[in-house]
Amino acid sequence: MATTTLTRPGIGRLRPPKPPALLEAELPGGLRSVFVRHRPLPLVELRLAFPLAPAQIVKPAATNILCRSLFAGTEAHDRLALAEAIESLGGNLDAHLNDDRLVVVGSVLSEHLPTFLGLLAEVLTTAVYPEGEVRADRDRAADEIVLALSQPEVVAQQALRRRMFAGHPYATPLPSPGSLKRVNAAELRALHPALLYPAAAHLVLVGDLQVPRALGAAEDAFGGWLGQRGGQDSELAPAGAPRPGPLELVARPGSVQSNVRFGGEAASLADPNWPAMSLAGSVLGGMFTSRVTANLRERNGYSYSPRSSVRHRRAGSSVVLAADVASAVTSATVIEILYELGRLATTGITDDELELARRHAVGRFSFETATLPGLATTLASLAANGVSLGYLSGYPKAVISTTKDQVNEAAGRYLSPRRLVTVIVGDPEAVGGPLSVIDEVVVRNT
Amino acid sequence: MPSRRQRHRFERAVLPNGLKVLVVPDPADALVGVAVVYNVGWRSEPEGRTGFAHLFEHMMFQGSAHVGKVEHIRLVESAGGVMNGHTRADLTAYYEGLPPSALELALFLEADRMGQLAITEENLRNQVDVVKEEILVNVVNRPYGDFPWITLPELAFDRYPNAHNGYGDFSHLERATVAESEDFYSTYYVPANAVLTVVGACRPDDVFSLAERYFGPVPRRPAPNHGPWPEPRLSAERHRVVKDSRIPQPAFAIGYRTVDPIGDLGHYVVYHVLAEVLAGGESSRLTARLVHRDHSVTEVACLLGTFGNDDFLVRDPSLLQVIVFHPGSATTEALLQAIDEEIGRLASDGPTKAELGRIVASSSADVWRSLDSTLNRAHMVASVETIHGDAGLIDELAARISAVGAADVAAAATDLLGQYRAVLELQPVPG
Numbered sequence: 001m002a003t004t005t006l007t008r009p010g011i012g013r014l015r016p017p018k019p020p021a022l023l024e025a026e027l028p029g030g031l032r033s034v035f036v037r038h039r040p041l042p043l044v045e046l047r048l049a050f051p052l053a054p055a056q057i058v059k060p061a062a063t064n065i066l067c068r069s070l071f072a073g074t075e076a077h078d079r080l081a082l083a084e085a086i087e088s089l090g091g092n093l094d095a096h097l098n099d100d101r102l103v104v105v106g107s108v109l110s111e112h113l114p115t116f117l118g119l120l121a122e123v124l125t126t127a128v129y130p131e132g133e134v135r136a137d138r139d140r141a142a143d144e145i146v147l148a149l150s151q152p153e154v155v156a157q158q159a160l161r162r163r164m165f166a167g168h169p170y171a172t173p174l175p176s177p178g179s180l181k182r183v184n185a186a187e188l189r190a191l192h193p194a195l196l197y198p199a200a201a202h203l204v205l206v207g208d209l210q211v212p213r214a215l216g217a218a219e220d221a222f223g224g225w226l227g228q229r230g231g232q233d234s235e236l237a238p239a240g241a242p243r244p245g246p247l248e249l250v251a252r253p254g255s256v257q258s259n260v261r262f263g264g265e266a267a268s269l270a271d272p273n274w275p276a277m278s279l280a281g282s283v284l285g286g287m288f289t290s291r292v293t294a295n296l297r298e299r300n301g302y303s304y305s306p307r308s309s310v311r312h313r314r315a316g317s318s319v320v321l322a323a324d325v326a327s328a329v330t331s332a333t334v335i336e337i338l339y340e341l342g343r344l345a346t347t348g349i350t351d352d353e354l355e356l357a358r359r360h361a362v363g364r365f366s367f368e369t370a371t372l373p374g375l376a377t378t379l380a381s382l383a384a385n386g387v388s389l390g391y392l393s394g395y396p397k398a399v400i401s402t403t404k405d406q407v408n409e410a411a412g413r414y415l416s417p418r419r420l421v422t423v424i425v426g427d428p429e430a431v432g433g434p435l436s437v438i439d440e441v442v443v444r445n446t
Numbered sequence: 447m448p449s450r451r452q453r454h455r456f457e458r459a460v461l462p463n464g465l466k467v468l469v470v471p472d473p474a475d476a477l478v479g480v481a482v483v484y485n486v487g488w489r490s491e492p493e494g495r496t497g498f499a500h501l502f503e504h505m506m507f508q509g510s511a512h513v514g515k516v517e518h519i520r521l522v523e524s525a526g527g528v529m530n531g532h533t534r535a536d537l538t539a540y541y542e543g544l545p546p547s548a549l550e551l552a553l554f555l556e557a558d559r560m561g562q563l564a565i566t567e568e569n570l571r572n573q574v575d576v577v578k579e580e581i582l583v584n585v586v587n588r589p590y591g592d593f594p595w596i597t598l599p600e601l602a603f604d605r606y607p608n609a610h611n612g613y614g615d616f617s618h619l620e621r622a623t624v625a626e627s628e629d630f631y632s633t634y635y636v637p638a639n640a641v642l643t644v645v646g647a648c649r650p651d652d653v654f655s656l657a658e659r660y661f662g663p664v665p666r667r668p669a670p671n672h673g674p675w676p677e678p679r680l681s682a683e684r685h686r687v688v689k690d691s692r693i694p695q696p697a698f699a700i701g702y703r704t705v706d707p708i709g710d711l712g713h714y715v716v717y718h719v720l721a722e723v724l725a726g727g728e729s730s731r732l733t734a735r736l737v738h739r740d741h742s743v744t745e746v747a748c749l750l751g752t753f754g755n756d757d758f759l760v761r762d763p764s765l766l767q768v769i770v771f772h773p774g775s776a777t778t779e780a781l782l783q784a785i786d787e788e789i790g791r792l793a794s795d796g797p798t799k800a801e802l803g804r805i806v807a808s809s810s811a812d813v814w815r816s817l818d819s820t821l822n823r824a825h826m827v828a829s830v831e832t833i834h835g836d837a838g839l840i841d842e843l844a845a846r847i848s849a850v851g852a853a854d855v856a857a858a859a860t861d862l863l864g865q866y867r868a869v870l871e872l873q874p875v876p877g
Contacts, residue, residue, distance in 0.1 A: 008512060008513075008551070008554055009550040009551045009554050010551065011521060011524050011525040011548060011551055012525050012526075012544070012545055012546075012547030012548035012551065013545070013547045014526060014545075015545060015547075017476065018476065039474065039818070040474050041814050041817070041818055042814060043811060043814050043815065043818075071728075079728075079738060080728075080729055080734055080738065083727065083728035083729035083734075084729040084800070084804065086728075087727045087728070087729055087804040087807065087808050088800070088803060088804045088807055089807060090807035090808050090810060090811030091808075091811070092727070092808075107811070107815070108811070109807060109810070109811050109814075133738075136738065136741045139741065139773075140737070140741070140744055143695065143744040143771075143773045144744060144745075146694045146695060147694060147695060147744065147771065149694075150589040150692065150693060150694045151588060151589060152587055152588070253877075254691075254877060255587060256582055256586050256587050257579075257582050257583060257586075257587040287523050288516075288519045288520075288523060289516065289519055289520040289523050289524075294516070297576055298515065298516055298572065298576075299572075300575075301571075301572045301573075301574075301575025301576050301579070302575075302579065303576075303579055304576055304577075304579040304580035304582075304583055304584075305580075305583070324579070324582075324583040324587075325579065326578075326579065326582060355524070356520065356523060356524045359523070359524050359525065359526045360523045360524065360526065362526050363523070363525065363526025363527055363528065363544075363545065364526075364528065366476070366477065366526065366545070367477065367528050367543055367819075367820075367821070370476065370477055370819070370820065371818045371819045372818055373818070374819075
């Protein structure tokens, strides 16, 4: 085989992404909005986010059904006619629950934006929640929850949330099939105006649009809704850090793998420690070239995709380190993770790791905010977390100027083994014994 | 501002060693996407070595003459880039998205592993372990994990290339050797069997000269056979019931045969429209009937292709799949009959004009959505060029879908009703 004599090219300059030009505006009724003309695809992406009150977070059955039945019919369209109208615009429109908010997610061919906004406004002002449709939606929701809970990663997520946020609304599990089947149409009709009102909401429109025209189209379309008054206290107590305690083993008899999860508190988006913490998380498990991936995947072959990630919520962000591993290497994996956490928190990172993590963070942010849905989701998340949109330019700059000492301090503060709690979903017969050699183990049934 | 609503600009060159180079510049893009797609997928892997094509994909990240184990990924990440790879029935794709200043690095990395891959026993054993964990997490430990992408082709096809499990049996993966890997590499990973695509923030002339510099020295070798492996349609209906203690609810998938996706593309597009009419959105026939009217089904989907999202990236034979999850309040027989009724209505009356209009709008919006990410655009362009020989299909697709008429869809529906199908049924049983 021929050998080349070419030298390896350099990795190029590190340049923060150019933030898009955006317009923030408060529409009548207090609807906070942001409009971005971005990229020449003939599409517009929409987000409309509503904060959930604590009482709605702890009773997720009604909000879950509302997300479905919101589109089950208006005064002018039944469910099928509404779906046909949206699809004829090349559009889609759904509502999702996202930790502590309800988000309407939409996308449409840009030429049809005004009509699309009109349909959304119609839903917001005249959704009727027909009895028969609500009954069908709640039965289907119950079936889907049963399907979701058969997936071990969902069981692991639920268990970790319960463990990390004990006593806080964020600990609330997915609604049970029984609770979903008890939701009725009258409840949804009462919940709708209490939750979906303009003063608490954030609207994001990103894509092939003329900003002044889109703003005008939004004002025209939402006119009637913007006059609606709601009012609920959506204040949430801070979630705080999890209390240390024994390793929790969630029994899934017969499981051939264990879902290992370490979870803890993370710096919030607005916290000055966040850029340093994000870099510490990258070095630990947030990139492919991270310590945990090198150890668990490339050195030991224990896990296909070990990873750490951060989730931001308005009353408490969290970091999760996850590895799905064969039962036989479960306790070995816990030991390796504890080792990597302890090593990072006590001996810190190298100059090479700092440079790699900075460049990776800036690059990943560029890619995350380069697509229409990516940028729209980022903007909606910033707004919902009360963070200035200056973050789009501020975060990459802050990452570039973050020092090794700051990363090491953040690692010690957020990622030391003492700060994290451990939940494992697996077969107790196979993994319980070996795990109890390394830690106190509490077994829970799901 | 230039607009991607206009047709893409496709600039092509072929190097003397046979490597096709395709550049799709876009001055509006701040990022550059690089993809190398090899014209080999799991349909080409040897008998007794199921899963080999995908295992080999992992080996492509384990080092080459000038790049150490996993160093490829470290360099891309330190350039502020993102990357991945995937293996499908008929292709294997490798791709990076980067700031434009790292384009040359990406071409160097792809050329080094195309020309001089370094396969070691230690790395192969490590990646066999990693792939086994991947299969455990995605299939063995995940309810419905192999449904229907592994199990439906096993039932619907007879020839080994089409019917076997592309993720692989553990016993086959464990027996994979370095010599087999080198043989697979020298047969399939040759320039004449690959397409290099660069999209986004780049100038075609720069790309061509960099491609020549880095890929030019890779020796020319003959292009291998890449199929297709056609097989006759079924001569009797097949119905397989699988009892599974891990699943909470029954499900089934129907596999209908389509026409040749490449040789009869004009006709194949009709099956795409038919799939959309049947279960493309909330207003589609099967969703409206089974989910929203009869309340007998939790979820229904209709897909073209053998994997799921490979409708225009698969060679003959392909499938039209109807996939149903349901709570068991209706029998499988009753649901199959309801599906037959809906297909029958389409066969006799065709879709309405309004239905076809919605599909034109939603399909063209979907094409745009799939081109949004620079990274996805890179591998999509390279994949279409690999399978169809012309990535220009991406720009033509909306017009081809618009040209489909009600009578065409009715004829395709008639074809589904008139053929023997494969039905794979999952039934929950107590653990």
